[in-house]
Amino acid sequence: MSWLSRLFSKWLPKESSNWQWFYRLGSPRWFYQRSGQWLPWVSLAALLVLATGLVWGLAFAPEDARQGNSFRIIYIHVPAAFLAQSGYFIMAIAGAIGLIWKMKISYMVMKAAAPIGAALTFIALFTGAVWGKPTWGAYWVWDARITSMLILLFLYAGVMALQYAYHSVDAASKASAILALVGTVNIPIINKSVDWWYTLHQPATIKLTSAPSMHMDMFMPLLVMIVGFYLFYAVALILHTRNEILRRERKTSWVRELATAKAGS
Amino acid sequence: MSQAPLLSVENLAFERDDSCLFSGVNFSVDPGDVLQIEGANGSGKTTLLRMLTGSLQPSAGNISYLGQALSACRYDYLSDMLYIGHQPAVKLNLSAEENLRWMVATSAQSNDVSVKDALTQVGLAGYTDLPCYALSAGQHRRVALARLLISEARLWYLDEPFTSIDKQGVAFLQSCLQQHVAKGGAVILSTHQDLSLTGLRRYKLVSDVEAIA
């Protein structure tokens, strides 16, 4: 991979002060301290937005004409599905940054992103399945998007399995970064091919949604929930990353100081 | 080239998972040198040799070849180097001859000693057609060592080359090394045995773990 990093390092003159923040971000210690300052605010925002969205969606949005109240699962289901997909790209980008600029912190972000993304994927699948029972009369249907989502779960599982499989932190990070990158190249191909497969076999007997015709009163809380999920995702990612930083840097002096300070106070 | 050494190592250090294995390793090797890396089990000899071959990245320090950093002359350096490690890269299902032919084909440079001759010289004359899993431990390693007779590389890195080799074989191998350095090559090897080579230099590797203890 060294040719790759050599290629890209040309873009980033090392001494340039414009990029100092970038290299400082690369320092786990700096990230840990800074994120400690951000965290309360982001958490608060996430909480507020999520609460607003939930109350709005569950209590005030109008009932669906055909599905009744069961449609309200959408306020969890769609944001989770959304984030699950973005999460994979976030993970892969973090991995790529690690490979190219050899930045420790981005490997940690990548490692932290995998289980969060997998959990969101699982939530999307699970809520979808629960929703499917009243709507389609079955927990599981081989719909195109559902299938893509399942494959996404497998991709996450692969990255996580590879992380755990290696004893050496360095090898685990690099190997799973490569896998995540290969996965990103494939996600569009997978999604397209699954769509294609589905329309081939099933000329639209199951219409999943009536999204365009969705009423504004239903749609606005959904939007709020999506924003809330993004914020929540950020909180979870920061927390997981901080955890990972402490774990990997436990032998450094600043973490030791931190621990003694905690114990002292 | 105002006499830059063939290989020189400056302040080399190696860390694995945040613990330092060794640091401050300095030596240089000129044509005609045999350098024996000594040290207790686990002191990092294999690690050092693999770092020289470029398989592992040093966490600090420089390795230079004819005065240039390795990254600047990767192709030339790798073409001029031969490494035989603990695992001798001998395929069990192929015969000794097939193994050697393949090794020669993938390596950068080779002289005109024929594969059959080389195998005869290392004492495998009657065994060239057997699959290698039917060879004894020592014969198995001899297949890999036969590469030395064919190689034109100047730098040889040998990790415990005398393992499983009988006394006659050890003597032969030493004469082989002697010839190589006489022709202007250099050898860096690790072994726990005492060698009787003229011009032998030793480097004692002390791992940081031991040094503290």
Next chain:
Amino acid sequence: MSQAPLLSVENLAFERDDSCLFSGVNFSVDPGDVLQIEGANGSGKTTLLRMLTGSLQPSAGNISYLGQALSACRYDYLSDMLYIGHQPAVKLNLSAEENLRWMVATSAQSNDVSVKDALTQVGLAGYTDLPCYALSAGQHRRVALARLLISEARLWYLDEPFTSIDKQGVAFLQSCLQQHVAKGGAVILSTHQDLSLTGLRRYKLVSDVEAIA
């Protein structure tokens, strides 16, 4: 038992695919003996040792334990025997301690040296929790050799036990063998190194292939 030797070997021969590797091997071993099997690479040392452990069947000749044929006292013989071969039976994914515990659990007899003590004695004190693939070549073999400290078997068969072991380790291992024979055990080992053990006997194995050539 009118002083039948601990192990005796009469006229042993081994053939593989109709060609005779060696024949007419005779020796006997009493408590207190260390027998070093010598011979060139490929002369059949490993084959002979594996025959003694019962893994390979001799094509002619007898092996007897305390005067009885092996087939008549299989359980007792196997319980009284310990073999460490070229492949040291160390699982790469387990730690040194787990490996040793398992070896002790499956072997017939063991004394009360604790596993931890044994590992400390062979110099692996700081490495007991690492998976064995993270050990160096010599440390890897030391894990297997730690069995010697725990075993109560009287007959030890060691195939090149000094491979990859550093000088200090070789000295320690020799003292270990010395203690074992002092307690009434016996050792048959193959190695190409010269040993400095009191009461050492040598047996030179010449394979029939060489003898003809």
Next chain:
Amino acid sequence: MTSHVARKMDSGFAAWLRRDLLLAYRRRGEVASPVIFFIMVSTLIPLGLTPEAAELEKVAAGMIWVMALLATLLSMDALFASDYQDGSLEQMLITPQLLPLPILGKVTAHWLTTGLPLTLVSPVLGLMMSLPNAGYVPLVCSLALGTACLSLVGAVGAALTVSLRKGGLLLSLLVMPLYMPVIIFGTATVSYAVDGLNWLPPLAILGAMFAASVALCPLAAAGALRVTASN
């Protein structure tokens, strides 16, 4: 003496079982893999065939069984391979213990780490392939017994091919014919249940096969190892 032998017998079984479970635990990722493999292949099938529930329902039980069989088969050649390479198998052959016991220990560990998880996860696959409700209990029962048979029979194949270095596919060749009765009665158990028939008879036959395998396979594997590993 006999009690001594008995103690050793036990330790032969228990020591190997414990070790193999520990190894599996060290490689947790790997333990989950047969299950994930199983689920993944089950998504391949609709992709290769059709997403229609009505069609899938027909093939559900058969496919789940075929995939369970393949997942077991895939993990089978690892049973003795690494032990052969690192010399542990040679040590096993020269212990005074009765050889079938360590083998049974290893096979038990294998089943606990492959067959059992497969069995436990099979209802989820049934759901994904729209298996009718009546089929779930028979599916789980037949898989539990059947995968145990597969592990036992597979051990004989693994023993026969161990010294051949990378015998994965040859192994399949050897044991696949022996696996056929298992799959026939396994799928029959489920399809009887789905059709509303009494599914206990085919299950009982699986039980009988299991009993016979427990008795015979470790012996056969022991014999095979003595021949192949000491070569």
Next chain:
Amino acid sequence: MTSHVARKMDSGFAAWLRRDLLLAYRRRGEVASPVIFFIMVSTLIPLGLTPEAAELEKVAAGMIWVMALLATLLSMDALFASDYQDGSLEQMLITPQLLPLPILGKVTAHWLTTGLPLTLVSPVLGLMMSLPNAGYVPLVCSLALGTACLSLVGAVGAALTVSLRKGGLLLSLLVMPLYMPVIIFGTATVSYAVDGLNWLPPLAILGAMFAASVALCPLAAAGALRVTASN
């Protein structure tokens, strides 16, 4: 100098290709095994499902493709494993050649010894599963291209798991999702043909995938090997 590099580039590819083919030839039994595996599993399917031709016809193409995929997957982890164990892989990493070339050589050998025989034998299976006449040519074409993609993508997975000792199932986990587009377009090629549609478009997509894999997979595998094997 450049011609020297070119010669060496070639020998990097050719030497490894020749060696792997020779190794395969030495183990002839093994080379036949993916094919025999393929045939055997295809006989399992009627056992597990139904012997009726009308039913089998519908699943034929899908099943043949699923089995070809599994047979490739099964043989994939052997690609680098034995080279890793005996030190050949380390030698490969320190040759001055461009690493993707020896890898491409090895993958080519792998395809010639698994994908190609599978492709050649597939019409027989089609016959056994009553595949309609129009399906044979597309089946063979799609398998030829598709199995090559599978070998190439599989090589990346094999490189990622090589130092993990027995990564067979983990490997499946990593590459199976990446295999899904291949199976979709592969089966589509056949089913288009059977339905009387123009089957060239899906085949062309497979071709594009193949081209992309040839360009990218050896690079990714090389990167992966540098990370994993030197550990």
